[in-house]
Amino acid sequence: MKNKIYNNLIDLMMLPGLSGHEKKVCNYISQRLKELGLNPKTDVMGNLWVSFPGEGPSVMLFTHMDQIGFVVRKIEENGFIKIERLGGVPEKSLASQAVIFPLENGNEIFGVITNKSHHATQQNEKYSVVPYKDLYIDVGVNSFEEVLNLGINIGSPVVYKPSAEEFGKERIAGTSIDDRAGCAIAIAIAEKLSLRKLGPPIHLVFSVQEEFNLRGVIPIAQQLLPDIAIQLDLILATDTPDMEDRGNVSLGKGPAISLYSFHGRGTLNGIIPHPALVKLFEETANQNSIPLQKSVHIGALTDLSYVQLVGKGVASIDVGFPIRYSHSSLEVCDLNDLILLTTLLEEVIKNIDKNFSLER
Numbered sequence: 307m308k309n310k311i312y313n314n315l316i317d318l319m320m321l322p323g324l325s326g327h328e329k330k331v332c333n334y335i336s337q338r339l340k341e342l343g344l345n346p347k348t349d350v351m352g353n354l355w356v357s358f359p360g361e362g363p364s365v366m367l368f369t370h371m372d373q374i375g376f377v378v379r380k381i382e383e384n385g386f387i388k389i390e391r392l393g394g395v396p397e398k399s400l401a402s403q404a405v406i407f408p409l410e411n412g413n414e415i416f417g418v419i420t421n422k423s424h425h426a427t428q429q430n431e432k433y434s435v436v437p438y439k440d441l442y443i444d445v446g447v448n449s450f451e452e453v454l455n456l457g458i459n460i461g462s463p464v465v466y467k468p469s470a471e472e473f474g475k476e477r478i479a480g481t482s483i484d485d486r487a488g489c490a491i492a493i494a495i496a497e498k499l500s501l502r503k504l505g506p507p508i509h510l511v512f513s514v515q516e517e518f519n520l521r522g523v524i525p526i527a528q529q530l531l532p533d534i535a536i537q538l539d540l541i542l543a544t545d546t547p548d549m550e551d552r553g554n555v556s557l558g559k560g561p562a563i564s565l566y567s568f569h570g571r572g573t574l575n576g577i578i579p580h581p582a583l584v585k586l587f588e589e590t591a592n593q594n595s596i597p598l599q600k601s602v603h604i605g606a607l608t609d610l611s612y613v614q615l616v617g618k619g620v621a622s623i624d625v626g627f628p629i630r631y632s633h634s635s636l637e638v639c640d641l642n643d644l645i646l647l648t649t650l651l652e653e654v655i656k657n658i659d660k661n662f663s664l665e666r
């Protein structure tokens with residue numbers, strides 16, 4: 307299991323998949339599922355899913371395929387490219403980043419997000435962040451026409467140049483660990499489910515446009531109308547010097563559940579998990595001697611916030627793996643957290659029987 311999760315994760319991290327442009331990621335996952343003898347389906351949004359019949363409350367376990375990035379906004383006469391952001395892009399980590407423009411034909415054009423020459427940087431510029439709208443991308447050409455000839459146009463997607471490095475003791479650094487790690491875990495769970503005899507009905511969903519508006523998954527949730535939704539994504543690690551006041555989540559100390567999330571900037575949404583699911587995860591972790599960390603966090607949320615409101619309401623919980631440096635081009639996770647999270651989810655599914663009650 308460990309090797310498969312590792313290999314699938316590294317492969318997935320190397321695929322560009324800006325929100326709304328998830329095709330390469332979707333094709334890769336679809337291929338892995340077909341190799342397991344499964345018959346994955348897609349909807350008009352691009353969500354990918356596979357269902358496993360069973361008895362008891364139905365479960366939608368889902369994870370998003372897309373990643374943050376940019377869209378080309380303007381091409382200057384001198385060939386520099388201006389961008390619009392897509393998703394929660396950290397502007398302070400953009401200067402000097404390597405990016406790619408994934409083209410329709412499968413090719414990728416390399417680009418550099420510019421950074422004013424240090425030797426010309428004034429004292430008052432040294433400690434300030436250049437907003438994304440003022441940044442340029444250099445694609446190595448000198449004119450508007452040359453940019454078009456590369457296959458880049460207004461609306462073209464742009465992502466961090468994909469990278470994946472193993473370092474330390476089984477830690478991984480690179481692009482879009484959020485949420486290709488969730489995808490790699492879900493593929494491993496699909497393999498287990500393809501061999502099982504008994505259990506609840508499970509829908510494994512690989513969702514789209516999570517980083518865009520958190521709602522790409524809604525049409526498939528409305529179609530499947532699950533009783534339970536388990537969302538698989540990052541949980542913020544708080545064990546770095548700049549995060550230590552924010553919680554008790556450490557990298558390498560196992561999977562985590564979120565007990566409260568809220569995003570006050572515009573959405574007024576978040577998740578207070580269903581108590582039966584909190585108990586289920588705690589008891590299952592205990593039974594299997596899996597350490598389970600807990601997160602409470604304001605300022606981030608997942609597409610689960612909208613799934614919980616579908617149909618007659620869906621019992622919901624966010625579960626995840628600790629991550630450092632989220633949404634930067636070098637996110638960091640620990641392979642062992644991913645493995646323990648996979649085992650935990652497999653065992654949780656086994657513990658959802660016909661009598662599992664969602665009564666409040």
Ligand SMILES: [Zn+2]
Pocket residue numbers: 370484485516539540
């Ligand atoms: Zn995510």
